[in-house]
Ligand SMILES: Nc1nc2c(ncn2[C@@H]2O[C@H](COP(=O)(O)OP(=O)(O)O)[C@@H](O)[C@H]2O)c(=O)[nH]1
């Protein structure tokens with residue numbers, strides 16, 4: 042199964058660490074994630090970076106994951122051009138499909154590059170969304186499944202975390218920004234699906250903690266942790282971070298739904314708009 | 319004694335919490351620090367906010383502190399206008415002095431609003447300075463004493479903190495950004511001053527942790543702490559944050575030097591440039 046995930050967020054918010062934690066291996070070397078500001082000629086454009094990883098879950102299901110990272114997003118004084126690079130990339134993948142569909146002879150080796158899900162990493166400010174967050178999410182949400190994520194959740198106390206989640210959701214409603222909210226149908230879906238999706242919806246924005254450091258846990262397994270002088274956090278502990286829940290929603294339970302939503306709703310809408318122009 | 323401190327940094331980096339911790343009282347209500355993005359008409363300009371606080375240290379020395387905060391700095395897509403609002407404010411204070419100096423009859427109630435020190439709050443990215451940090455510090459450093467500060471230092475492990483400090487200092491050198499570095503003169507200053515200033519210089523950028531929550535400490539005093547499920551941090555513990563060291567440098571040991579440096583070097587340079595134009 043193929044799945045394409047895009048990760049957008051300001052540099053230093055922990056995107057590469059999250060990618061390594063998601064894949065359980067060193068996919069991105071975190072020291073290389075920032076374009077050297079010394080060539081800060083104004084031509085310094087955002088360059089998207091793609092990694093392809095083969096994952097296998099406990100039941101032997103293979104997922105071929107493409108991850109598109111945005112090193113340096115939001116670091117400049119004027120971020121307008123970074124916005125368009127990201128949006129153009131997503132549109133370009135739709136255009137490729139449009140082109141392929143209209144060809145008489147199909148290309149057997151055509152790769153579908155459509156982005157099935159975009160994680161937007163929010164820097165928790167304690168005051169909800171910043172203007173730059175509102176703008177980019179507004180422009181993305183009609184094109185791709187957007188799931189907001191609070192980065193470095195270990196820098197928030199329990200009460201700050203509750204406050205941040207509440208304020209972010211209020212802002213998303215206030216600005217009418219549609220996000221992927223684990224949709225279900227009360228008439229069709231069974232009780233179990235409705236419960237699972239309601240629980241996931243209540244976690245949005247997912248608060249994640251990532252780490253590249255591993256220690257041997259109490260039962261002998263390797264666990265990823267962040268170690269502070271005042272205490273240690275296990276990033277896979279569901280009480281301390283939504284990381285494990287988000288990972289299994291993306292790669293197992295909702296992988297199909299995210300793909301279908303992209304292909305049947307978002308792409309079709311794009312196609313109708315493009316063809317009727 | 320009067321002292322004017324300006325605090326610049328992206329919203330949500332903990333500026334208001336730092337102000338409250340510095341003054342040991344609730345000076346700024348942290349829930350009001352962000353301009354409501356809903357009036358995000360493009361005219362939304364950065365508005366500087368000034369607070370005046372009377373402080374008294376253990377030896378009865380009174381300091382009348384003016385603190386200028388910049389709510390919403392760096393949150394927009396294009397931050398150019400925020401930059402100029404901050405720079406214009408600092409220049410305006412110098413212009414007022416210039417005007418006052420040239421008046422025949424002095425105004426007895428004239429208030430000197432020159433900014434003696436500017437703390438620049440850096441969001442730790444693990445990769446050194448972002449382009450927006452480099453730009454604003456470049457433009458500020460000839461005008462005012464700039465001291466870089468790493469905000470929310472409790473989100474960094476010991477090794478990340480060392481790495482962030484090293485990378486930020488390398489970037490400051492690489493871009494030739496002069497900061498206030500606790501100057502001393504090997505010929506004039508005594509051993510004690512040289513040692514104290516060398517130690518302070520080695521701490522730059524100061525890593526601070528702030529908090530609005532207080533609990534009763536082991537010896538019955540009230541201490542400001544951040545409480546996580548995995549551990550508690552005392553913000554005044556010098557092993558865990560440079561907050562106490564920075565506070566005493568600003569309000570006690572280097573208050574005079576910062577004022578003199580502003581009046582005798584930075585203002586004089588501004589005056590020579592302005593009059594020779
Ligand atoms: N406190 C905290 N720091 C993190 C977390 N994830 C990453 N970091 C640190 O944040 C810095 C930047 O991480 P990186 O993954 O390179 O961010 P990127 O620039 O967004 O790709 C590094 O010092 C990481 O160790 C997290 O969940 N919590």
Ligand SMILES: Nc1nc2c(ncn2[C@@H]2O[C@H](COP(=O)(O)OP(=O)(O)O)[C@@H](O)[C@H]2O)c(=O)[nH]1
Nearest residue numbers: 167196329330331332333334335348470527528
């Ligand atoms: N982890 C951590 N969080 C902090 C610290 N200082 C403030 N905060 C939190 O950061 C959020 C924003 O703080 P605030 O002072 O309002 O930031 P401002 O917008 O820059 O003025 C609040 O939720 C604070 O509780 C700190 O030192 N460490």
